[in-house]
Amino acid sequence: MGRKKVEIKRIEDRSSRHATFSKRRNGLMKKAKQLSILCDVDVAVIVFSSRGRLFEFSSTNSLTGITQRYHRNVKAEDKVSAEVNDTEESKYASFMTMEEVLQTVEKQLEEPDVDDLSITDLVHLENQFETALTQTRFRKTHLLIESIKNLHDKEKLLIEENKVLDDEIGSIKKKEANEMAVDLNNIAPTPMDCGQQRETLYFL
Amino acid sequence: MGRKKVEIKRIEDRSSRHATFSKRRNGLMKKAKQLSILCDVDVAVIVFSSRGRLFEFSSTNSLTGITQRYHRNVKAEDKVSAEVNDTEESKYASFMTMEEVLQTVEKQLEEPDVDDLSITDLVHLENQFETALTQTRFRKTHLLIESIKNLHDKEKLLIEENKVLDDEIGSIKKKEANEMAVDLNNIAPTPMDCGQQRETLYFL
DNA sequence: ATGGCTATGTATAAATA
DNA sequence: TTATTTATACATAGCCA
Numbered sequence: 001m002g003r004k005k006v007e008i009k010r011i012e013d014r015s016s017r018h019a020t021f022s023k024r025r026n027g028l029m030k031k032a033k034q035l036s037i038l039c040d041v042d043v044a045v046i047v048f049s050s051r052g053r054l055f056e057f058s059s060t061n062s063l064t065g066i067t068q069r070y071h072r073n074v075k076a077e078d079k080v081s082a083e084v085n086d087t088e089e090s091k092y093a094s095f096m097t098m099e100e101v102l103q104t105v106e107k108q109l110e111e112p113d114v115d116d117l118s119i120t121d122l123v124h125l126e127n128q129f130e131t132a133l134t135q136t137r138f139r140k141t142h143l144l145i146e147s148i149k150n151l152h153d154k155e156k157l158l159i160e161e162n163k164v165l166d167d168e169i170g171s172i173k174k175k176e177a178n179e180m181a182v183d184l185n186n187i188a189p190t191p192m193d194c195g196q197q198r199e200t201l202y203f204l
Numbered sequence: 205m206g207r208k209k210v211e212i213k214r215i216e217d218r219s220s221r222h223a224t225f226s227k228r229r230n231g232l233m234k235k236a237k238q239l240s241i242l243c244d245v246d247v248a249v250i251v252f253s254s255r256g257r258l259f260e261f262s263s264t265n266s267l268t269g270i271t272q273r274y275h276r277n278v279k280a281e282d283k284v285s286a287e288v289n290d291t292e293e294s295k296y297a298s299f300m301t302m303e304e305v306l307q308t309v310e311k312q313l314e315e316p317d318v319d320d321l322s323i324t325d326l327v328h329l330e331n332q333f334e335t336a337l338t339q340t341r342f343r344k345t346h347l348l349i350e351s352i353k354n355l356h357d358k359e360k361l362l363i364e365e366n367k368v369l370d371d372e373i374g375s376i377k378k379k380e381a382n383e384m385a386v387d388l389n390n391i392a393p394t395p396m397d398c399g400q401q402r403e404t405l406y407f408l
Numbered sequence: 409a410t411g412g413c414t415a416t417g418t419a420t421a422a423a424t425a
Numbered sequence: 426t427t428a429t430t431t432a433t434a435c436a437t438a439g440c441c442a
Contacts, residue, residue: 001417002438008237010244015409020438021243022410027436028239031232031419032249033212039225040214042252045236046271049245067250067271137341144348151355158362165369172376205434206421219426224421226427231419235436 021049029057225253233261 011017025047036043036059044067047055215221229251240247240263248271251259 001419001436003415003417003440004438005417006242006438008241011242016439017243018409021239021245023437024235024239024242028232028235028247030436031228031235035225035228035232035251037212038210038215038228039221039254041225041254042250043232044248044250046248047239047245048247050243140345141348144345144352147352148348148355151352151359154359155355155362158359158366162362162366162369165366165373169369169372169376172373205419205436207423207432207434208421209434210421220421223427227420234419 025055029055032057033059229259233259236261237263 011020028047029045032043032045035041041059043057043059045055045057049055215224232251233249236247236249239245245263247261247263249259249261253259
């Protein structure tokens, strides 16, 4: 890849080492970019020069996203080795009442020495918290949906009530209109059955 | 660098994309290693495949050292450059839109060989699904709360409407009562509420 | 430190097994 | 799939400004 084949070992000559650093660094970044584009993957490259200067490439906006993801993954891997030990104990925490869950969680948090728990203890703890989390989520969703149901019921009642009131007003207006018509015709009203009418009105 | 010049854009054919990924990934790692040795510098490369599998190279023992160094560096630079700008963007950077989440999940499910994944692969997969799950939950809660808000608004409106109608009826009744009192005093009925009656009369 | 310039070594695309 | 082959494109060592 040059006039001469170079052995892969530290270049002792300062200036040619720096020259090579500059060239190969750019090459590496270019390759990283091509890889990320061609294969549609996330790539990050971090280079610290011997004098501590930072050079970076990231296929995403910021490198922090990728490094965070990296750290999450590393943590997750640690978790795997812990979980391999423990498959039986994880089952018994499965179902508790809400109270039991809260009690347990409280108990756990009381413990001052959370830092020196064994892996098995931590797996157990994790399961309990996960149970608590599931229960909490379940209850949250339940309450939200209940709330919505109640509101729908209320809405229905209010709409019905509204309709009744509307009808009432409608019939009153209609009567008024009729009377107006009668008045205009100068027809003498018969009082005879109006008592009944009034009574029903009072009912509403 | 091959039989044909390739344009640097996403390779659409799945199998050749994977082939290229494998080759170029190895090439990139090799180059990174050479750079770190030749120039005596610290280099780190992080690659996440589309399936979320992690590939890494680090010139030091562990990548965490370099990423930590990177984060210290970035933090220092951020302090110098901009204090206000970054807080909002960084929040959104870690969250995906619903579409992105669905896309990612779909991508995952496309893969045919889910059965022979290693434990590490499965952990990565788990992380991605967990992200998707979190987003889904977030969206669910958001929609439920929105729904409740809307229903509360509706309820308020209906109650107000109801009140208006009630008042209207109230005032009508009051008017009627007054008229009745007048009628009783005059011992002569007012025709006003006998519209219904009269209508039937007209019919006859 | 980069930025050409070549000659040459390497990486890799496509084909093949 | 993954490995090997082969023809090319690319990267870069050494050199000069």
